[in-house]
Each structure stands twice: as structure tokens, then as C-alpha cells.
Amino acid sequence: MIFWLFLACGGKQPGATRVDPVEQTEKQGVAMRVERVATATGSDLEITFLGDGEAVLLEAWGASGLLVEGERARWERGSVHTGEVLRFSVPHTGDGDLALRIAGRWNGEEGEDVRSFTVGKREATEVPVRTVDGEKVKGWTATPR
Amino acid sequence: MLLLALLACDPDELDAFLEVDADADADADADSDVDTDTDSDADTDVGPAWTGTVTFQAPPPVCDFSGCRLDYANPRVLPVRHHRIALLDGQGSILTEGFTDTNGGFRLVYDGPEASGTLQVWAHAELPGEAASVTVTDNTDGIDWGAELGTIDLSAPTGGNDFLIEHGYQNGGYQHRASGPFAVSDSVLQATEAWLAVRPTGSLPHLTVFWSPENRPESGDEALGQIGTSFWRESEDAIYLLGAADIDTDEFDRHVMLHEWTHSFQDRASRSDGPGGSHPYGAILDPRTAWSEGSATVMAVMIEGGAYIDTTGVGQQDGFDNDIEDDSGAVPGWWSERAVQRWGKDAFDSTNEPGDTVSLSMADLWGALEGEADEPALATLFSFANRVAEAHPGSAGGLDALSTRFGLQPVQDAFGTGETADGGWTYNLPVYTPITSTPTTLHLDGTLTSNRLGRHRFVRFTGTGGTVTVTATSQEDVDLRLFHRGDQLDSARNYCTSPPCTETVSAPTTAGEDYVVVVEGYGDGADYTADVRTN
Numbered sequence: 273m274i275f276w277l278f279l280a281c282g283g284k285q286p287g288a289t290r291v292d293p294v295e296q297t298e299k300q301g302v303a304m305r306v307e308r309v310a311t312a313t314g315s316d317l318e319i320t321f322l323g324d325g326e327a328v329l330l331e332a333w334g335a336s337g338l339l340v341e342g343e344r345a346r347w348e349r350g351s352v353h354t355g356e357v358l359r360f361s362v363p364h365t366g367d368g369d370l371a372l373r374i375a376g377r378w379n380g381e382e383g384e385d386v387r388s389f390t391v392g393k394r395e396a397t398e399v400p401v402r403t404v405d406g407e408k409v410k411g412w413t414a415t416p417r
Numbered sequence: 418m419l420l421l422a423l424l425a426c427d428p429d430e431l432d433a434f435l436e437v438d439a440d441a442d443a444d445a446d447a448d449s450d451v452d453t454d455t456d457s458d459a460d461t462d463v464g465p466a467w468t469g470t471v472t473f474q475a476p477p478p479v480c481d482f483s484g485c486r487l488d489y490a491n492p493r494v495l496p497v498r499h500h501r502i503a504l505l506d507g508q509g510s511i512l513t514e515g516f517t518d519t520n521g522g523f524r525l526v527y528d529g530p531e532a533s534g535t536l537q538v539w540a541h542a543e544l545p546g547e548a549a550s551v552t553v554t555d556n557t558d559g560i561d562w563g564a565e566l567g568t569i570d571l572s573a574p575t576g577g578n579d580f581l582i583e584h585g586y587q588n589g590g591y592q593h594r595a596s597g598p599f600a601v602s603d604s605v606l607q608a609t610e611a612w613l614a615v616r617p618t619g620s621l622p623h624l625t626v627f628w629s630p631e632n633r634p635e636s637g638d639e640a641l642g643q644i645g646t647s648f649w650r651e652s653e654d655a656i657y658l659l660g661a662a663d664i665d666t667d668e669f670d671r672h673v674m675l676h677e678w679t680h681s682f683q684d685r686a687s688r689s690d691g692p693g694g695s696h697p698y699g700a701i702l703d704p705r706t707a708w709s710e711g712s713a714t715v716m717a718v719m720i721e722g723g724a725y726i727d728t729t730g731v732g733q734q735d736g737f738d739n740d741i742e743d744d745s746g747a748v749p750g751w752w753s754e755r756a757v758q759r760w761g762k763d764a765f766d767s768t769n770e771p772g773d774t775v776s777l778s779m780a781d782l783w784g785a786l787e788g789e790a791d792e793p794a795l796a797t798l799f800s801f802a803n804r805v806a807e808a809h810p811g812s813a814g815g816l817d818a819l820s821t822r823f824g825l826q827p828v829q830d831a832f833g834t835g836e837t838a839d840g841g842w843t844y845n846l847p848v849y850t851p852i853t854s855t856p857t858t859l860h861l862d863g864t865l866t867s868n869r870l871g872r873h874r875f876v877r878f879t880g881t882g883g884t885v886t887v888t889a890t891s892q893e894d895v896d897l898r899l900f901h902r903g904d905q906l907d908s909a910r911n912y913c914t915s916p917p918c919t920e921t922v923s924a925p926t927t928a929g930e931d932y933v934v935v936v937e938g939y940g941d942g943a944d945y946t947a948d949v950r951t952n
Contacts, residue, residue, distance in 0.1 A: 278561045290896060290910040290939075295693040296650040299673065299678045299727070299756070300710065303697035318427045323697055333731055335663035354946040365869075369633060371664045371729060375737065378698020381755055384737050388635045390643070394690070397594070397630040397662075401560060404509050404537060409563040410555060412595035414471070414569050 302374050302385035314341075314363035315370055315389065325352045328376035338368030338391050352376075367392030439705035450546035457837070464528035467504070467569060469578030470521045471497040471538055473596040473603070476584055478670050478726040478736065483734035487669055487728050489586040496521025497582065497599055498606060501518050501539040504569075514599050516543060527571060537567035542606055547619045548613055551605040553598040556627035556657065562598035567705045589732060594630055594660075597668040600625050601658060604674040611720045612682070612942075615780040616787075621685055624678075625655040630666055633661035649674055649680035656681060665729045670736075672725040675717035682716075683709065687787035687827035688796045689902050694868045701752045701840045704797040704833075704848070706868040711757025711787070712801070714741060718758075719765060719782060742768060749824020751833060751848070752840045752870040756823040757798050763819050764805060772822050775815035781808065791902045794831035795875060801849065802828040832877060832931075840870045844944075849877045849933065852887065856948040861938035863893065863945060874936040876949055880926030887923070892916040893940025899924055909936075923952075 299334050303323035309316045319330070330347040334340035334394040352358075364370060375384035399412045474492035478485065496519070497668050503514035504525050512534055513527045520864070538561040540553035553562045566580040585593035588897060613619055631642025644657045647667045656677045657666045667673040681875040683689035691709030696702055702710075718725055718741055726737035763773040765782045785805050794800045806816050806828060817827035829835045833848030844860035851857075863870040878885065880901075889895050894913040899906045899922040909920035926932060936947055 288912045290912060292910075293692075295652070295712070297645045297677065297693055297713070298695055299650050299676075300696055300698060301646070303695075303700065323699065330735075331730075333663075335661065348923065364635070369635075369661065369664055381698040382737065383698040383739070384729065386634050388633045388661065388664050390633075390635060390637075396557070396642075396923045399594075399630070401557075402509060402537070402563075402565065404503070404505060405511050408560045409539060410536065410558075410560045411562050411594040411598065412563040412585065412792065414538075414580040414582040414595060415567045415569065416473075417581050 297403045300383060302376070302378060304374065304385070306372065306387050309369070310391070311361065314361060314365075315391070316359065316361050317372070319358040320354045321354060321358070321364065322351045323354055323378055325376040325378050326350065328352050328374065330358070331373040331375075333361045333371050334364055334366075334368055335371050335388070336355070336368035336394055337366050338364055338370055340364045340370065341365045364391065368394055419723050425587060440800045453792045458615055464526045465574040466524050466526045466933075467571070467578055468522065468524045468576045469576055469580065471500070471502065471517055471523065471566060471580050471582065471804045473497055473582035473599040475596065475603070476586070476669055476733075478672075478728045480726055480736070480738040482723065483732070485726055487586075487733040489584060489733075492584055494581065495603060496604065497538060500543055500599070500602065501541045501543070502566075503537050503539075504534040504571075505537055506534060514919065519682065527876040529571075532573050532908075533568050535568050536580070537563060538566055538582075539563040540602045541784070544606065544609060544613070547620060547626070549600050549605070549609040550869070551624045551626060553601045553626045553628055555629045556639055556644070557629050557631050557881040562628070564595050564599070591630075591662050591708070594662075594668075596674045597630075597660065597666075600668050600671075601628050601674060603829055604671050605678060607671075608675050608678045608682070609722055610717075611779070612686075612783055615783050619686070621682070622654060622861045624681060626658055626674075626935055628658040628660050630660045630662060632657065632659050634636075634659060634665050647677055649677045649684075651681075651684045652682075662733070663731050666733055667727070669733075670720050670727050671719040672714075673724075673727050675720050676725075679713035679716040680709065683786070683789075683796075685715070686790070687786040688792060690797075690900075690903070692868050695866070696868065697753055701750070701870045702754060703870055703873065704751050704799070705795055707754045707757050707771075708797045708801065709753050709755055711754040712761055713797070714739070714754075714758045715761035715765075715767045716786075718762060731864075742766070742770070744772075744822070748839055749822075750838050751798050751825050751836065752845075753824070756825075760798060760802065760819050760823050761824075764816060772818060773815075775812050775819060777805070777809060777812065777841055781805070781833050786809065789843045789903075792831060793902055793933070794849070794877075795900070795933055796903070796933070797830055797833070797848075798825070799833040799836075800831035801829040828887075842871050845870055849875045850949075852876045852878050852934075852949050852951055854951050856890075856950040859936060859947050859949060860942055860944055861895070861936070861940065861947060863938055863940040864943045865910045872938055874938070874947070876936060878929055878934075880930040880932055882928035884923055885926045886921055886952035887934050887949065888921045888949045888952060889936055890917050890918060890919045891940070891943045891945065892918070893938065893942060894918050895947045896920055896939065897922045898935045898937065900935070901926075901930065906932075921952075 637643030
């Protein structure tokens with residue numbers, strides 16, 4: 273993700289040399305752009321499809337304490353096309369993560385993509401931390417067999 | 418006097434030593450805990466010994482008619498192999514430490530005044546012979562992962578100190594995530610050992626895997642867990658792995674972990690020229706990206722077996738699988754990640770369905786991957802298929818049939834010579850354009866994302882024995898990178914706002930050797946040109 277941000281933000285600066293981006297691999301995903309705007313009652317989401325898809329299913333739910341109202345399945349469509357924009361609202365209360373799952377068949381390949389957005393003050397998972405010879409180590413306790 | 422026996426000095430010796438003890442444990446005979454070591458370095462490991470085993474639960478990802486999920490009800494129980502383990506006193510000081518053996522067995526010697534001690538294991542593994550090591554660390558605070566095993570009585574040596582690190586999923590949610598880090602480190606061991614099985618003297622640099630329950634598919638601050646997705650980052654020698662419960666976790670999605678590990682292997686012991694970035698389903702990719710991503714999935718499936726599974730969702734009860742043995746829906750061509758997956762799987766698996774007559778071995782697969790390291794051409798399906806065909810001339814006919822099946826002409830060489838499929842734009846051919854002192858016009862598409870076919874162009878020339886200069890001139894901004902067998906010899910990456918834009922690279926050459934220049938396009942037009950020539 274950093275890679276693309278670098279390219280997008282680089283601009284053209286006369287006399288300057290283009291800096292090598294931070295290269296990293298990513299999991300395979302759906303060609304789309306997802307943007308979220310917080311509202312008084314939840315989130316407005318805008319999905320721009322950057323590729324064609326069939327049998328597309330969109331789900332939204334809450335995690336880490338966020339309570340999302342309504343069914344998880346938000347939208348189903350036989351096909352979507354490049355450039356198509358989907359806008360919808362997700363009402364929710366509390367803090368946590370708003371998660372989205374977009375599944376379908378993309379250029380003949382089945383696959384899905386999961387994205388999330390932090391909403392409010394997200395509580396981190398509590399993990400015991402110990403100090404061993406001055407070095408910290410974290411993790412839970414195992415069970416005797 | 419306090420006598421501490423530190424067993425961690427040499428994992429090689431320790432492993433042999435501990436395997437003896439693991440056998441003794443299997444006898445379920447407490448007396449067998451008597452030191453049976455015949456190691457010459459006896460002064461470091463004699464004394465009262467406490468033995469046992471450490472295992473962990475790994476819920477397997479499964480898919481059936483009802484969908485994909487982590488099967489928490491039927492976890493695999495696996496040994497915590499080659500991991501650092503220590504006996505601690507009440508203040509957290511190490512009394513003695515060592516490494517578990519290949520069966521998860523441990524033997525810790527301690528002859529001191531403490532009445533009890535706490536066993537601690539780290540998600541840090543070292544393979545014997547310094548072949549490889551891995552540490553699982555939380556990227557949100559930089560603290561290494563581990564697990565407290567429990568307290569043991571030190572008044573008299575005991576065996577049977579057996580501990581299970583559980584997955585912690587109960588009553589519809591995680592009560593803890595104790596075994597997650599150990600599933601991660603074990604995946605690294607699994608992959609490395611698969612390679613060492615054919616390269617017994619091989620070694621790899623230390624690998625860090627950043628995993629956290631906070632790691633979620635959101636772009637932002639990695640220190641907060643907003644890592645975007647699971648990925649390999651060469652500049653840090655590190656894999657970042659998703660771990661956010663009820664959204665997307667990957668610690669038990671072994672194919673995902675092995676996929677990212679293969680990227681690390683490619684950058685360390687093989688070759689990847691892909692520029693990284695997103696690679697959506699069905700995309701017409703830069704062949705370097707198609708190869709890098711497709712081959713990583715091939716390796717994940719060949720090492721772990723089954724279909725590639727990635728679980729997601731509430732309770733990790735959703736997800737998808739990709740059976741790369743299934744040819745239906747494959748988008749053919751040298752730009753297709755899925756075509757690379759299927760070509761690679763069919764060439765090296767033992768299952769021969771109609772159209773697949775080739776069954777090369779895992780040793781052949783590892784060898785072909787390693788061979789990419791000094792390949793004159795860029796690492797693509799062409800270079801890989803050509804290398805495999807040259808190494809196995811008896812399978813040439815079957816390999817050609819695979820190429821035809823997945824949308825390629827029978828591969829003539831590593832440069833894709835003779836390829837006729839253009840990915841929808843006639844200017845995508847030839848795959849590499851030979852250049853001379855007479856300018857050659859290339860066409861580039863600036864509307865495409867950076868790792869898509871058509872955004873950049875590959876050119877090649879033969880070394881003269883002297884210094885060769887390559888110049889590109891365009892009305893748009895183009896950059897140049899000059900490569901010889903994967904090594905970047907020179908680059909020209911100046912921003913240009915006043916056309917014509919000219920970039921030049923040069924390097925001393927060896928007569929007869931192949932050199933490659935990547936012409937990177939940064940223009941905006943859907944079809945703009947660059948004239949490239951040698952000087």
C-alpha cells in the first residue's frame with residue numbers, strides 16, 4: 273500500500289530524482305477503491321469498482337466492539353462493471369472496527385477482499401507481558417497436559 | 418554453589434542430544450530422565466534434568482459445501498519444534514535454557530537452590546546448523562511473542578512436563594490467542610525444512626514475522642496494526658501478517674503464510690523482479706508480478722498440499738479457496754498470475770489430468786527457483802519455463818503442452834521469443850524488444866497501474882565487451898533501469914516536466930552476455946512512445 277501512495281504523492285519535481293518505492297508484496301484482492309466518511313449515525317461508504325465482476329456480494333459487520341445494525345449481507349448484484357460506483361450507509365454504534373467483505377467472480381476468477389476501518393477509540397487486545405532477564409516477552413499461558 | 422547448565426550453545430549438538438531424551442520420554446519412564454547424554458561437552462549438561470514436551474493447537478482452514486472456515490473443533494496438535502525454552506526463577510531470571518527438539522521435547526538441567534521454576538517458551542525458532550531462524554514479534558510494540566508454560570517443582574527431577582499451547586477459541590470467540598505465534602513460526606520451519614530436504618547445507622538469513630491481534634486490513638499506521646494486508650517487505654527482511662479476529666486472521670491460514678515466505682525465499686535465495694503492489698483477480702499484470710505472485714502460491718500449495726485457503730470473517734467462519742489444480746476459469750497468458758499458478762502446479766505435481774503429462778519433483782522445483790537467481794532475463798514465467806525445459810529435455814513436449822494450455826506459445830527462450838499473445842494490446846509484443854544504435858519506438862500506456870502489462874517495457878541487448886550506453890527519449894517522463902543477471906547496474910530516474918525527456922544508463926559489459934533494460938513509464942497518456950537506442 274505504501275508503494276502506491278508513494279507513486280501517487282510523488283508528483284513531478286523538476287531536477288529531482290524519483291525515489292525508489294518501498295516494495296512489498298500483498299495478498300491478492302479485488303480491484304476496487306473503498307472510501308469511508310463518518311456520519312452522526314454510522315458510516316457512508318463508497319466503493320469504486322476498478323474491474324468487472326459477477327455474482328458480487330458485499331457484507332458489512334462490526335468487530336472489536338463496534339455494533340452494526342442490520343443484516344451482514346448489504347448488497348448483491350449479478351454483475352458490476354469497471355468504473356461503477358456503489359454508495360451505501362452502514363448505521364452503527366460504539367467503537368471498534370467496521371469490516372467489509374466483497375466476494376465475487378472477477379475476470380473469471382473467484383475471490384474476495386476484506387477491508388476494515390477503525391471507528392472511534394478501538395480497544396487493543398490485552399496480552400500478558402513478562403520481563404525475562406530484562407527483556408520483555410508477551411503471550412498467554414499454556415495448559416499442562 | 419549454584420550450578421547452571423546452559424544448553425543453548427549449539428542447536429546442532431542440542432538437537433541430537435534432545436532427540437535422545439525425547440525417545441526416553443516416549444518410554445514414559447521417569448527414570449529415563451537420568452542424563453543419557455554422551456556428548457563430549459558433558460560439563461555443561463550434567464546434573465538433575467527436567468524433561469517434557471511442548472505442543473500447540475492449530476485449527477486447520479477447511480472448505481466444504483458450506484464454505485470455508487477455521488475448524489476450531491478439530492485442531493491439529495503439532496510439536497513446538499526447535500524453539501527457545503527456558504526455566505525462570507520467581508524474578509524472571511533465566512536459570513537454564515535451551516531449545517526444543519524436532520518432537521517438541523525439551524530437557525533442561527538445573528542444580529540449584531530454587532524450589533520451583535517457571536517454564537517459558539518463545540516464538541523464536543532456530544534450525545540446527547544455523548540453517549534458518551525466525552522470531553515472531555508484535556509490530557505494535559516490538560515485543561517478541563512467547564508463552565508461559567507453567568510452574569514446575571524443582572525439588573526432584575521429573576519427566577512428563579508436557580504442555581499444550583491452546584488456540585483459545587471458545588464459546589464463539591477468542592479467550593486468548595496463545596498458539597497463534599507458534600503457528601506462524603512453525604510455518605516458517607515447515608517451508609524451510611521443505612527446502613533443506615533437497616539442500617541439506619543450505620541456509621537463510623534470520624526472518625522476522627510481525628504478527629499482532631491488532632493487525633487488520635486497513636491502511637494507516639503499522640505501529641497501530643493498520644498493515645493493510647499480509648505482505649513481505651524485503652527492506653526489513655520481514656513478513657507482516659494479519660491477526661485481527663472477526664475480520665481477517667492469517668496465523669492459521671498456512672497457505673497465506675507459506676505464500677509470503679516464498680516471497681522471502683525468492684528475494685534471498687532465488688529471484689523476484691516484481692515491483693510489488695496490488696494484483697487483483699484476473700488482472701493483466703506485468704509478467705514480473707504475475708510470476709512472483711503466481712509462483713509463491715505454487716510453492717504454498719506444493720509445500721502444504723490441498724487447495725489454497727484464506728479464511729476471514731466473523732469467527733473466522735468465512736473465506737475462499739483456490740484450487741490451482743482446477744483449470745476452469747483460468748485467464749490464460751504470460752501476464753496471468755493464475756496461469757503461472759496452474760503451469761507451475763501441473764509441471765511439478767504428481768497428479769496428471771488430461772493435458773498434463775509432466776510430474777517433476779520438488780527437488781526439480783526448488784532447483785528451478787534457485788536457478789532464477791542469475792538468469793539473464795527478468796524473472797517471469799518465460800525464464801522459469803525455459804529453465805525447467807532445459808533441465809528436463811525429456812519433458813519438453815509435456816511442458817510445451819502446458820504452455821499452450823495456459824495461453825503461451827511453446828517457450829523458446831527466457832525472453833519470450835516467438836510469443837504471439839499480446840494481452841489485448843498489440844504493443845505488448847515482443848516481450849523484450851532488441852535494441853541497437855538505431856532508435857526503436859516503444860509504446861507505453863500511462864493509464865495503467867504501475868504493475869500492469871503495458872505500463873513499462875523491456876528491451877535487451879548483447880554485451881560488446883565495452884561500455885554500452887542506452888538512451889531513451891520521450892515526450893513523457895520515462896525512467897531506465899539496466900540489469901545484468903538480476904543485478905541493477907545503473908538507473909536513470911529523473912523527474913521530467915519539460916519534454917522531450919531523455920534518460921541515459923550505461924555500464925561496462927561482457928561480450929556475448931545478455932543485458933536487460935526496463936523502460937519505466939510515468940506518463941499519463943493511454944498510448945505514448947519512447948525511442949530507445951544504444952550509443
